[in-house]
Ligand SMILES: Nc1ncnc2c1ncn2[C@@H]1O[C@H](COP(=O)(O)OP(=O)(O)OP(=O)(O)O)[C@@H](O)[C@H]1O
């Protein structure tokens with residue numbers, strides 16, 4: 228019985244939880260802002276790179292592929308730490324928030340580019356030819372014929388990848404960002420009790436369960452009309 | 454037929470893929486309202502040549518004039534030229550995310566600059582012409598192959614092209630669906646459309662073609678009226694080819 232009480236006292240200490248709820252809630256709000264910035268910027272940049280790549284300019288494509296491979300290979304935490312602790316040595320400094328945002332944006336950009344690119348190349352060549360044969364330009368064809376089909380194919384992998392990378396916002400706690408995990412950890416050291424971590428886990432569920440559900444809804448919503 | 458300038462005038466068209474010469478100086482001139490049939494063994498360059506006629510394939514050498522436009526000149530606005538050259542593909546290539554009507558409307562709006570109402574009216578008329586007025590709001594996946602190919606024809610003719618290019622328009626169709634597509638092509642011909650057709654539909658060629666061109670190994674080996682090519686070909690290669698497809 229003592230063990231159970233100990234467990235409840237440590238992880239479900241309602242008094243501690245109530246006290247630090249506002250702090251963790253602030254962390255939740257910050258996580259939402261950070262996640263939105265990452266998703267919007269990462270997906271937009273990924274799409275931009277994939278579109279640029281479709282122009283088929285060799286040197287540009289090598290550059291894109293190299294960049295994308297680098298950011299797919301590096302662990303996000305390494306990029307965050309490099310930016311946060313490395314840049315000051317070069318005379319520039321970025322906040323922990325900016326370092327986290329920038330690195331996860333670049334990582335999402337890289338993965339999104341690959342997924343968008345795979346989607347674009349999966350659209351049959353005949354679609355391009357039919358559209359171009361009616362006098363549509365390259366960009367009109369890309370925008371109105373190819374991308375709508377490509378995006379439909381990419382939605383499931385893109386949703387999964389986006390959710391996975393967005394969860395990486397927790398890495399911000401390493402560089403002092405008071406997002407959910409960061410806030411919960413400070414609360415834990417103030418209170419000398421781990422219950423705020425439970426609160427943090429609940430906050431992640433509150434944030435991401437709807438996102439995962441939304442992802443599933445989007446997947447069914449955009450399935451092919453047949 | 455030779456008194457007026459040809460509407461298609463291709464001369465000495467060469468095309469290489471890597472080291473492989475696929476077209477070796479092909480000439481073809483087509484008069485207005487003429488229906489030219491192109492036949493030949495697989496790999497002889499029929500599709501490649503047809504695709505050169507709207508520059509989906511960039512020839513390495515030669516000249517191509519369509520409706521007075523120098524197609525291969527760098528000064529030519531190829532997108533403007535292409536709306537005068539309709540093309541129909543073996544695999545239909547309808548846009549799967551658009552209804553039949555939207556398929557037809559896209560170029561009307563974006564290339565001809567028609568507004569939505571205009572384009573919808575013109576598209577409806579084009580689809581009516583191919584007998585699909587009732588299927589306008591269906592998606593390609595909800596249409597049979599023959600219906601899809603007729604939508605593809607409507608998509609091309611809605612732009613009022615001066616010539617139509619067909620690359621094996623019926624080869625991907627079940628036999629019972631071929632007739633509907635050929636009927637539409639026959640009507641187009643009666644309305645005076647200039648057509649270049651790559652196809653193995655010999656009965657249609659005999660009935661509707663003004664001229665049959667036989668291609669082999671990237672060259673035009675022989676051409677003439679259908680009766681001559683089918684019944685009294687000059688070249689052994691042509692004879693062998695005709696014998697072979699006649700068996701089917
Ligand atoms: N994009 C390409 N790259 C490389 N080779 C090509 C390409 N397109 C066509 N070829 C080659 O060019 C040759 C002619 O092809 P083409 O498609 O024009 O023949 P075809 O007469 O239309 O044959 P089929 O009756 O089978 O359709 C073939 O050997 C083909 O493999």
Ligand SMILES: [Mg+2]
Nearest residue numbers: 499500501621
């Ligand atoms: Mg072919």
